[in-house]
Amino acid sequence: MRTLDKRIDPHVKLAAVLVKRAPTLTLAYGERCRSRLAATLDNGDEAALLLPRGTILHDGDVLVAQDGGLVRVIAAPEAVLFVTAPDRLTLTRAAYHLGNRHTPVEIDVDALKLEADPVLEDMLRRLGAHVEHATLPFQPESGAYGGGHKHGHDATFAEDYALAQQVYGEHHGHEHPHEHDHAHEHGGECEHDHCHDHTHGDGPGHGLGHHSHHAYR
Incomplete structure (x- = not known):
């Protein structure tokens, strides 16, 4: 099993021939948001993703295995x-x-x-x-304050919201703590029609294709 523990900075220019020859790993969006994942490369080799927490992979990203080999990510x-x-x-x-x-x-x-x-x-x-x-x-917009795959009930959402309010306050020259009447924070009845009961990775569109992926432990 190959261990993929580094992602090459997208701004680093690699020789086109190296990228073209690299084996590929096709992942759906929910899988590309996971820093720990056991997967199968498109050539049939087994691999394990061990990336820094919070890493979100994009189509065309190049990963480096512990043996120095390259693997190119494809959005499924x-x-x-x-x-x-x-x-x-x-x-x-x-x-x-x-x-x-x-x-x-x-x-x-x-x-x-x-x-x-x-x-x-x-x-x-x-x-x-x-x-x-x-x-x-599917390659959704990354969060403006560092996140890329967040919902109102995620632990880091409150941090991003606080940062957004800080930026707003600094821009206007004073603190302006808006009340954030959101069901995810207050635990009350959801004010929206859609309360995000679905979990990514298990819902429609995840795990499609001929590859088999499961949580790496």
Whole structure:
């Protein structure tokens, strides 16, 4: 089993021939968010991911094994909702409401992409957006304050929210602690239609393809 414990900085330019010859590891988004994972390379070799906590892999990332070998990451196609709109305002409103639910979203100039979810699909249609089911690689936006795969109930969400408020206060020259009336923090009834009962890795779109992955212990 090959142990992959380093990711090469994306800004480092590697010889194209080395990257092309490197074996590949195809992972869905939920798997690319895990720093500990036992997986099978596309050539059939067994591998173990042992990356720093919080590492999120992207399509094209290059990993280094303990034996010095390289492995290239490929984003696996998975079940997603492909969202477009008749005008920019509708698409902006859709992005706002998805962000208000801390939903991982991939943002393009004229489209949004998110993990397939019937509740969110219904919400988007009610907003006037066009929603199509598709099977595509999924690479959502990374968190502006360091996170990349967070929801309101994650332990680190409170830290990011506090940092955001600090930045806001410094920008306006005073402290301005908004009340954050969110069901995840107050434990009350969820104010949104979608309370994120699903867990990534087990929901639609995860683990698709012919590779078998399981938690590495």
